[in-house]
Amino acid sequence: MDVASIFSIGILCFVFGAVASQLPLSKVRNFSYLFPLIGALLFLSAGGRLLLGPVFTGTIIPVSSIFSFAFTGDALSGFFVVLISLITIAVSLYSIGFTRGIKNAGSMGFFYNVLILSMYGVVLSANIFIFLVSWETMAVSSYFLVVHERNEETARAGLFTVAMTHLGTAFIIGLFLVLSHYTGSMEFASMRQAAANLPQGIRTLVFIFAVIGFGTKAGIIPLHTWIPRAYPVAPSNITPLMSAVMIKTAVYGFLRIVLDVLGPGPEWWGMAVIAIGAVSAVLGILYAIMENDLKVFLAYSSVENVGIMLLGIGASMVFRSSGLLVLSGFALAAALYHAINHALFKGLLFLGAGSVVSATRTRNMEKLGGLLKLMPYTGFFFLLGALAITALPPLNGFVSEWLTYQSLLLGFKSTSVVAKIVLPLGGAALALTGAIVAAGFVKTFGTTFLGKARSEHAASVKESSFWMVLGMAFLALLCIVFGVFPQIPIALLGPAVFTITGSYLELHQQGILMTPGTAASLSTTALAAAMVLIFVAAIVFVRLYGGRRKTVYADSWDCGIPGLTPRMQYTATAFTKPLRIIYKRIYLPSRDLKVSYLIKPFFVKSIRYGGEITPFFERYVYEPVTRSIHALAERVKLLQSGSLQLYLGYILITLIVLLIFGT
Amino acid sequence: MEYFQFLIIIFFSPLVNGVIKKLKAYMQGRKGPGVLQTYYDLMRLFKKDMVVSNVTSWIFKATPYIVFVATITAALIVPVVTVRSAYGMMGDVIALIYIFALARFFMALAGLDAGTAFGGEGSSREMTVAILVEPMMMLALFTAAIAAGSTNISSIASMRVGMYSPSHLLALAAFMVAIVAETGRVPVDNPDTHLELTMIHEGMILEYSGRYLALMEWAHYVKQMVLFTLAVDIFLPFGIARASDTSGLALSLGVYVAKMFGMAFLMAVVESTRAKVRFFQLPSILGGAFVLASLSLVTYIMMGK
Numbered sequence: 024m025d026v027a028s029i030f031s032i033g034i035l036c037f038v039f040g041a042v043a044s045q046l047p048l049s050k051v052r053n054f055s056y057l058f059p060l061i062g063a064l065l066f067l068s069a070g071g072r073l074l075l076g077p078v079f080t081g082t083i084i085p086v087s088s089i090f091s092f093a094f095t096g097d098a099l100s101g102f103f104v105v106l107i108s109l110i111t112i113a114v115s116l117y118s119i120g121f122t123r124g125i126k127n128a129g130s131m132g133f134f135y136n137v138l139i140l141s142m143y144g145v146v147l148s149a150n151i152f153i154f155l156v157s158w159e160t161m162a163v164s165s166y167f168l169v170v171h172e173r174n175e176e177t178a179r180a181g182l183f184t185v186a187m188t189h190l191g192t193a194f195i196i197g198l199f200l201v202l203s204h205y206t207g208s209m210e211f212a213s214m215r216q217a218a219a220n221l222p223q224g225i226r227t228l229v230f231i232f233a234v235i236g237f238g239t240k241a242g243i244i245p246l247h248t249w250i251p252r253a254y255p256v257a258p259s260n261i262t263p264l265m266s267a268v269m270i271k272t273a274v275y276g277f278l279r280i281v282l283d284v285l286g287p288g289p290e291w292w293g294m295a296v297i298a299i300g301a302v303s304a305v306l307g308i309l310y311a312i313m314e315n316d317l318k319v320f321l322a323y324s325s326v327e328n329v330g331i332m333l334l335g336i337g338a339s340m341v342f343r344s345s346g347l348l349v350l351s352g353f354a355l356a357a358a359l360y361h362a363i364n365h366a367l368f369k370g371l372l373f374l375g376a377g378s379v380v381s382a383t384r385t386r387n388m389e390k391l392g393g394l395l396k397l398m399p400y401t402g403f404f405f406l407l408g409a410l411a412i413t414a415l416p417p418l419n420g421f422v423s424e425w426l427t428y429q430s431l432l433l434g435f436k437s438t439s440v441v442a443k444i445v446l447p448l449g450g451a452a453l454a455l456t457g458a459i460v461a462a463g464f465v466k467t468f469g470t471t472f473l474g475k476a477r478s479e480h481a482a483s484v485k486e487s488s489f490w491m492v493l494g495m496a497f498l499a500l501l502c503i504v505f506g507v508f509p510q511i512p513i514a515l516l517g518p519a520v521f522t523i524t525g526s527y528l529e530l531h532q533q534g535i536l537m538t539p540g541t542a543a544s545l546s547t548t549a550l551a552a553a554m555v556l557i558f559v560a561a562i563v564f565v566r567l568y569g570g571r572r573k574t575v576y577a578d579s580w581d582c583g584i585p586g587l588t589p590r591m592q593y594t595a596t597a598f599t600k601p602l603r604i605i606y607k608r609i610y611l612p613s614r615d616l617k618v619s620y621l622i623k624p625f626f627v628k629s630i631r632y633g634g635e636i637t638p639f640f641e642r643y644v645y646e647p648v649t650r651s652i653h654a655l656a657e658r659v660k661l662l663q664s665g666s667l668q669l670y671l672g673y674i675l676i677t678l679i680v681l682l683i684f685g686t
Numbered sequence: 687m688e689y690f691q692f693l694i695i696i697f698f699s700p701l702v703n704g705v706i707k708k709l710k711a712y713m714q715g716r717k718g719p720g721v722l723q724t725y726y727d728l729m730r731l732f733k734k735d736m737v738v739s740n741v742t743s744w745i746f747k748a749t750p751y752i753v754f755v756a757t758i759t760a761a762l763i764v765p766v767v768t769v770r771s772a773y774g775m776m777g778d779v780i781a782l783i784y785i786f787a788l789a790r791f792f793m794a795l796a797g798l799d800a801g802t803a804f805g806g807e808g809s810s811r812e813m814t815v816a817i818l819v820e821p822m823m824m825l826a827l828f829t830a831a832i833a834a835g836s837t838n839i840s841s842i843a844s845m846r847v848g849m850y851s852p853s854h855l856l857a858l859a860a861f862m863v864a865i866v867a868e869t870g871r872v873p874v875d876n877p878d879t880h881l882e883l884t885m886i887h888e889g890m891i892l893e894y895s896g897r898y899l900a901l902m903e904w905a906h907y908v909k910q911m912v913l914f915t916l917a918v919d920i921f922l923p924f925g926i927a928r929a930s931d932t933s934g935l936a937l938s939l940g941v942y943v944a945k946m947f948g949m950a951f952l953m954a955v956v957e958s959t960r961a962k963v964r965f966f967q968l969p970s971i972l973g974g975a976f977v978l979a980s981l982s983l984v985t986y987i988m989m990g991k
Contacts, residue, residue, distance in 0.1 A: 392801070395743040406745075415788040416781060428780050428837075435832045435987075443987045447828045448980070454824035455817065457784075461791055462813035469798030469809065475741055535775065541836035549776040550785075553762060557755045561901070569732040569897050579739040579800040580892060593798065593806020601814040605969050 036062030044132025055132030063111035073101025095149035098518035117494030187249035191239030198232035240273035255318035259377025267370035293340030300333025301452035357426035371498035375405035417547035419505035475589040611637035691766040699907035700724035709954035736896035749796035750901035774840035797890035808889025823864035825979035856982035863975035
């Protein structure tokens with residue numbers, strides 16, 4: 024079968040899935056996830072072909088002349104098709120178990136299919152028109168999924184999402200208008216040829232619009248505010264799609280427009296992207312760690328990971344503007360590697376969090392604890408995801424962060440002094456980010472899965488169903504494979520890098536990762552093998568030397584006063600207290616302590632403690648803007664009183680004015 | 687030799703700790719336990735029964751092994767007496783630090799596993815200190831790596847570039863502060879106390895006993911010696927053998943022993959002359975070291991040495 028037929032059948036699968044969700048038979052409901060599963064497998068194989076083969080341009084649905092050549096796929100599209108497909112497979116498996124007994128399953132199944140199909144549409148579109156239609160379909164379907172549980176929280180989050188998304192879309196439409204006006208074309212392919220000769224001012228304008236437009240969708244700081252609102256309230260099988268995949272369509276859009284269509288730009292573009300990346304990474308994770316809501320924590324962590332990808336993309340742009348194409352390709356490979364890794368482990372973590380939330384009915388980690396014993400599989404897979412996202416060797420996150428570090432360090436090969444200092448400082452920002460991520464996931468995993476249950480709900484939960492565990496297992500396995508055998512993801516992203524920089528890169532030799540022109544190398548395969556061998560050796564040594572010894576089980580150390588309760592455990596809030604003190608200039612924390620006494624000051628009756636950090640961007644950026652829009656609307660209301668006579672009067676006045684000045 | 691030099695670290699790391707304890711005792715006017723006492727303690731612990739909290743999960747039992755395995759994997763990477771090490775090609779300075787992060791991650795989880803306040807307190811403080819130390823340590827290592835042209839430890843050690851240049855001295859100063867923090871020594875942490883309010887490392891491993899404790903302690907000694915070795919490999923790489931001939935190795939071994947003794951002496955001096963600072967004064971000490979590390983990078987880029 025040729026690529027076009029595979030795509031066509033794949034699209035039909037999603038259409039069938041959407042139709043199946045609307046059928047009134049409950050047995051059929053599973054098909055609204057089984058069809059996308061098959062569709063994703065088909066798209067996976069087609070995406071693989073795009074990576075290997077020549078650029079695909081062709082008819083997918085021969086409806087009209089607009090559509091007939093509207094789809095195209097080069098290796099860059101192919102890479103993102105593979106990424107979307109892998110997550111869709113896992114989430115579809117998970118959804119089969121998750122959606123049992125859920126309300127409004129029909130609308131969820133419908134928009135689930137539409138959302139995935141529109142994401143494929145974004146990465147496969149050949150022209151502006153199809154891109155925007157897919158982009159908006161994606162926004163609308165994700166809106167309906169966010170508000171799936173109808174309540175005030177989801178309604179507010181949904182409205183905010185729509186507003187922010189359209190702010191982004193406005194800039195994307197703007198950049199497309201500018202590009203098509205100056206290049207005289209709507210097709211990406213012909214834009215690319217004309218874009219090099221555009222005036223510099225126009226190119227910079229397009230770059231800035233792309234940063235704002237795609238940055239809103241990706242969630243760069245300060246345009247991130249919708250992410251921690253929308254992700255947590257979306258159903259648990261949708262959040263992984265939004266975080267792991269939808270963000271990546273924004274990354275794709277940025278790469279397509281800035282790196283592919285515009286091509287090499289001045290050095291400050293790359294520097295700006297690195298700066299945005301560093302700020303998003305550090306602030307993203309600093310805000311994340313203060314959250315005790317499982318899903319909000321993971322949502323902020325997505326902001327941080329976009330920052331890490333931008334560090335790689337920015338380094339790639341800096342190298343490209345000095346003509347260092349090999350280094351540019353290396354840094355881009357780091358970013359793409361991190362993109363697919365983030366999809367895998369964040370998908371896994373959101374699925375795990377979804378299992379916890381649907382079992383315990385709370386997202387608040389302060390009410391959880393000790394779940395590892397009750398939900399052993401979910402706990403184990405969540406731990407794997409946490410290890411991967413913390414970039415611990417030999418898992419996949421480590422490989423991509425190592426590549427990102429190396430690309431930033433290679434800055435010393437750049438010709439500009441500024442780049443030589445900025446890039447390694449980006450590396451220091453990455454190190455800071457990494458350390459905070461570790462603390463954040465220790466806190467999250469520790470308070471959720473370890474220790475004692477902090478509420479009755481958490482003490483009596485059951486493991487998730489088979490399909491949900493299977494979905495998590497699939498992603499967990501990929502996290503291990505993509506870490507221990509880096510040649511596999513490199514085979515996926517190598518062609519994509521080539522389409523942008525035009526230079527092949529030797530990222531590895533027999534699985535040992537290499538850096539261009541330096542002696543630094545890394546083999547996670549060897550590290551993993553050594554770890555396994557040493558582990559076996561350690562067990563044998565301990566058993567032989569120490570012999571068989573008794574293990575006595577007793578209560579935890581309680582300083583000799585029995586009766587430790589779950590409330591005496593370290594809480595998630597307490598865990599992050601030192602950071603609230605150290606970074607108080609960023610958090611601007613406030614506390615509210617109310618003590619009531621029986622006899623002052625010795626006998627305390629009750630203490631109420633409340634503490635919060637200031638959401639800086641919401642309070643000092645968004646609220647003033649919202650307020651001024653409201654104020655403006657109040658003024659406009661004077662004109663728009665609702666009285667018909669007045670409106671007729673306006674028409675009359677306008678007519679008279681036109682008659683006077685029109686002639 | 688290059689394939690077996692990591693065994694030097696594994697088997698002599700308790701000795702280094704014993705020497706530090708002995709030197710500290712002398713400086714404080716005590717006689718102190720013998721330098722081999724750390725070995726006796728480990729041997730005794732391996733043969734003891736264990737008490738395990740019934741709140742804990744499998745994480746608690748797996749952690750000592752994971753921590754031990756991770757630190758030994760790190761020991762495979764650093765060159766000890768010859769510049770080529772067993773895993774010199776398989777991992778670099780960044781991998782080394784992230785392998786230590788793996789150990790720390792599990793140690794902090796184990797601290798939370800027993801559901802007590804001490805463990806959580808230790809975990810929280812350990813992760814906070816790591817947040818302050820890691821960027822500074824990385825930046826100090828970046829300067830050396832950029833000067834040598836790569837992050838490969840073997841090649842940094844064999845290049846011997848800019849050993850006493852201003853940028854390297856600044857980076858070395860920052861790195862020494864990092865070592866003090868990473869090994870849990872005064873003024874950051876006190877290895878000799880179990881006082882609830884001050885302990886960091888000891889708080890996390892408070893619930894451990896028997897062989898689990900032995901593995902944790904041993905891993906801690908190995909980590910300390912790996913960091914000492916890393917410091918001398920990167921910032922003071924004189925005398926390290928480049929080939930595997932016998933006389934060269936003997937000389938290199940002698941120089942290495944002297945360097946380790948020097949590091950042990952330095953640690954003892956720092957611990958005996960400094961007081962443990964309050965936890966929330968740490969940011970100013972470690973932040974100062976971060977400034978040193980940044981200066982070192984800027985110095986290298988601007989001056990070229």
